[in-house]
Amino acid sequence: MEETLDEVLASGEKALLFTQYAEFGDLLRTHLGARFGREVGYLHGGLSKGQRDDLVARFQDPAGGGPSLFVLSLKAGGTGLTLTAANHVIHVDRWWNPAVEDQATDRAFRIGQTRSVQVRKLVCAGTLEEKIALMIKDKRGLAASVVGTGEGWLTELSTSALRELFTLEAGSVVE
Secondary structure (H helix, E strand, C coil): CCCHHHHHHHHHCCEEEEEEHHHHHHHHHHHHHHCCCCEEEECCCCHHHHHHHHHHHHCCCCCCCCCCCEEEEECCCCCCCCCCCCCCEEEEECCCCCCHHHHHHHHHHHCCCCCCEEECCCCCCHHHHHHHHHHHHHHHHHHHHHCCCCHHHHHCCCCCHHHHHHHCCCCCCCC
């Protein structure tokens, strides 16, 4: 993570770092601030709306006056949070629900984002995070097989199944 952040900062870019643990987020902010010798923003559920708005505005500042690294408690982001100043997203630890991670990642993909966004998810082999990553992969596979995407399922129907789909059921029209 530190090597990646070295590259991000050297290129003048910004990164969002998501964690599901609020206390770990505070430790991470402190560590990264000392490691890189600069301010690291930290958004968590204990901030007032004013504090949150100020922190977001400073991070989004195109003049570069705010922090380049922004640690966020995964669930404290809130609805409609736009962080398009970042073009790097790092999920430091994994969350059980892939939709929550996707929503967090989408903070950098809002209208107004003009750059490609790189997303990284850190997983240590043999740990709980690896098991969570496998579970998320299984959940996504299940969702894709049940819900699917697009209309591909329609093109895979046999002729008889397609005919049955579009045939008006007997007795559905009263004379």
